[in-house]
Amino acid sequence: xxxxxxxxxxxxxxxxxxxxxxxxxxxxxxxxxxxxxxxxxxxxxxxxxxxxxxxxxxxxxxxxxxxxxxxxxxxxxxxxxxxxxxxxxxxxxxxxxxxxxxxxxxxxxxxxxxxxxxxxxxxxxxxxxxxxxxxxxxxxxxxxxxxxxxxxxxxxxxxxxxxxxxxxxxxxxxxxxxxxxxxxxxxxxxxxxxxxxxxxxxxxxxxxxxxxxxxxxxxxxxxxxxxxxxxxxxxxxxxxxxxxxxxxxxxxxxxxxxxxxxxxxxxxxxxxxxxxxxxxxxxxxxxxxxxxxxxxxxxxxxxxxxxxxxxxxxxxxxxxxxxxxxxxxxxx
Amino acid sequence: xxxxxxxxxxxxxxxxxxxxxxxxxxxxxxxxxxxxxxxxxxxxxxxxxxxxxxxxxxxxxxxxxxxxxxxxxxxxxxxxxxxxxxxxxxxxxxxxxxxxxxxxxxxxxxxxxxxxxxxxxxxxxxxxxxxxxxxxxxxxxxxxxxxxxxxxxxxxxxxxxxxxxxxxxxxxxxxxxxxxxxxxxxxxxxxxxxxxxxxxxxxxxxxxxxxxxxxxxxxxxxxxxxxxxxxxxxxxxxxxxxxxxxxxxxxxxxxxxxxxxxxxxxxxxxxxxxxxxxxxxxxxxxx
Numbered sequence: 001x002x003x004x005x006x007x008x009x010x011x012x013x014x015x016x017x018x019x020x021x022x023x024x025x026x027x028x029x030x031x032x033x034x035x036x037x038x039x040x041x042x043x044x045x046x047x048x049x050x051x052x053x054x055x056x057x058x059x060x061x062x063x064x065x066x067x068x069x070x071x072x073x074x075x076x077x078x079x080x081x082x083x084x085x086x087x088x089x090x091x092x093x094x095x096x097x098x099x100x101x102x103x104x105x106x107x108x109x110x111x112x113x114x115x116x117x118x119x120x121x122x123x124x125x126x127x128x129x130x131x132x133x134x135x136x137x138x139x140x141x142x143x144x145x146x147x148x149x150x151x152x153x154x155x156x157x158x159x160x161x162x163x164x165x166x167x168x169x170x171x172x173x174x175x176x177x178x179x180x181x182x183x184x185x186x187x188x189x190x191x192x193x194x195x196x197x198x199x200x201x202x203x204x205x206x207x208x209x210x211x212x213x214x215x216x217x218x219x220x221x222x223x224x225x226x227x228x229x230x231x232x233x234x235x236x237x238x239x240x241x242x243x244x245x246x247x248x249x250x251x252x253x254x255x256x257x258x259x260x261x262x263x264x265x266x267x268x269x270x271x272x273x274x275x276x277x278x279x280x281x282x283x284x285x286x287x288x289x290x291x292x293x294x295x296x297x298x299x300x301x302x303x304x305x306x307x308x309x310x311x312x313x314x315x316x317x318x319x320x321x322x323x324x325x326x327x328x329x330x331x332x
Numbered sequence: 333x334x335x336x337x338x339x340x341x342x343x344x345x346x347x348x349x350x351x352x353x354x355x356x357x358x359x360x361x362x363x364x365x366x367x368x369x370x371x372x373x374x375x376x377x378x379x380x381x382x383x384x385x386x387x388x389x390x391x392x393x394x395x396x397x398x399x400x401x402x403x404x405x406x407x408x409x410x411x412x413x414x415x416x417x418x419x420x421x422x423x424x425x426x427x428x429x430x431x432x433x434x435x436x437x438x439x440x441x442x443x444x445x446x447x448x449x450x451x452x453x454x455x456x457x458x459x460x461x462x463x464x465x466x467x468x469x470x471x472x473x474x475x476x477x478x479x480x481x482x483x484x485x486x487x488x489x490x491x492x493x494x495x496x497x498x499x500x501x502x503x504x505x506x507x508x509x510x511x512x513x514x515x516x517x518x519x520x521x522x523x524x525x526x527x528x529x530x531x532x533x534x535x536x537x538x539x540x541x542x543x544x545x546x547x548x549x550x551x552x553x554x555x556x557x558x559x560x561x562x563x564x565x566x567x568x569x570x571x572x573x574x575x576x577x578x579x580x581x582x583x584x585x586x587x588x589x590x591x592x593x594x595x596x597x598x599x600x601x602x603x604x605x606x607x608x609x610x611x612x613x614x615x616x617x618x619x
Contacts, residue, residue: 098511
């Protein structure tokens with residue numbers, strides 16, 4: 001694999017509630033992002049996937065842990081990102097309605113990053129805006145339009161074009177298609193894939209749409225209550241999921257054809273709801289819904305283990321040694 | 333592009349004119365502004381705005397010669413009224429020209445830094461100003477300073493900006509988590525960019541609507557101060573001091589007080605109707 005562009009080490013982000021409790025939105029996540037790949041970060045609502053995105057992009061500071069971008073720890077207390085880093089790490093938000101200022105033309109919105117990052121003449125800016133619009137497949141006349149006069153998918157493409165204005169290397173895609181009609185989702189996704197090839201972009205793709213990841217992601221990471229369950233290359237992830245939660249998620253993807261049905265692992269019915277991150281279950285956070293729940297799962301949190309090449313699982317089932325040790329202790 | 337802009341104007345006019353009386357308001361305001369600008373030309377006796385005494389003309393009721401009669405010094409009330417429109421409108425424009433930007437910046441900063449000490453300090457200052465009844469505050473300030481037009485404007489400005497701070501605070505605190513603001517921050521935009529390029533266009537509608545409505549109220553407040561002798565000083569005419577002069581001679585010489593009073597009513601009404609129409613263009617609620 002190529003060089004690492006982003007290394008997240010034991011990242012924790014807690015939000016204190018006024019009453020002394022804390023929301024452990026992200027609780028010890030470690031993962032890497034290689035140059036030019038798409039890392040799909042998947043999870044249910046409230047599992048902390050957006051929190052990770054916002055921490056990487058700099059909206060929140062981390063409670064603990066490291067976010068290393070090209071070797072520099074961005075999450076260090078008191079660290080101020082350079083303008084260059086702000087340009088290189090960009091984000092595309094979920095809601096196309098609020099990502100552009102509704103009272104300003106597309107051109108003016110797109111001018112924001114150019115004004116900050118490039119000192120160039122007005123004519124050059126115009127040209128750059130037009131070429132960026134064309135790059136994402138929009139007509140250059142769109143620069144004179146207001147956001148309300150174009151569709152949601154087009155607005156999302158404008159956000160992508162705006163993100164490209166600073167020549168980014170890492171783009172965080174925070175559910176970029178989940179607010180769009182299915183018909184325009186494909187267009188946005190295809191544009192993103194093409195741009196990635198062309199510009200060697202790295203994507204951290206946040207989504208709850210697993211089936212989308214099959215076609216888009218290089219590797220997929222599953223997040224549950226602020227912790228990683230499984231991280232694997234896409235093909236292996238879909239062919240041989242190991243973590244019970246992954247299996248449950250994959251079997252709950254709705255399918256239309258028998259062909260697709262055949263691709264699915266055995267049917268596992270999803271049980272229960274995701275618990276509140278305020279008082280997450282002890283031990284493995286997933287044990288309340290796990291069909292393979294063992295005694296140890298209720299007491300001890302499992303650790304990440306590398307099962308195959310680049311395939312990590314966080315489950316007691318696959319940490320045989322731990323289990324053995326524990327049983328020995330029990331006998332004593 | 334040009335055609336589009338023209339279309340927007342036409343649409344805005346339809347929205348404006350939908351409230352029928354807004355057109356009346358616009359007409360009144362235009363008339364007042366024109367009268368004020370050309371007052372020295374229109375006024376039949378422009379010299380009556382100064383220290384003039386014409387005993388032979390004294391205390392005449394309205395007639396063809398003196399449309400609104402003359403006062404005890406024999407000065408033409410109509411001429412004095414026209415001239416006094418100028419200082420009234422000037423007061424409205426100047427007060428808002430200072431109060432609005434100050435209030436906007438304070439409010440937006442407080443809203444943007446919501447839940448921090450910046451908000452606490454700024455908004456508590458605003459609260460202090462709002463907690464004192466406006467007229468009392470203006471009277472107090474104007475009384476401390478030397479009574480003249482400039483100082484009455486200062487007094488009104490000081491009591492007026494907090495309302496714009498409140499308005500901008502509301503808008504900014506609800507918009508600050510919008511993605512385009514977050515995006516600008518993350519990309520490294522300066523505070524001045526966020527305030528002027530992102531917040532201002534979104535606050536503009538409400539500010540413009542409130543400004544139109546407030547023109548009338550500011551003029552009314554100015555007249556109040558001048559009525560109690562804290563504004564423009566005689567012999568220079570102002571709506572307030574003309575009414576004050578006339579009140580002593582009610583009801584016999586009714587024209588002295590009634591015409592300036594009616595002028596104030598018409599001004600406030602005109603700006604109110606106009607403001608309603610402007611609010612209709614922008615769909616501003618609860619104007």
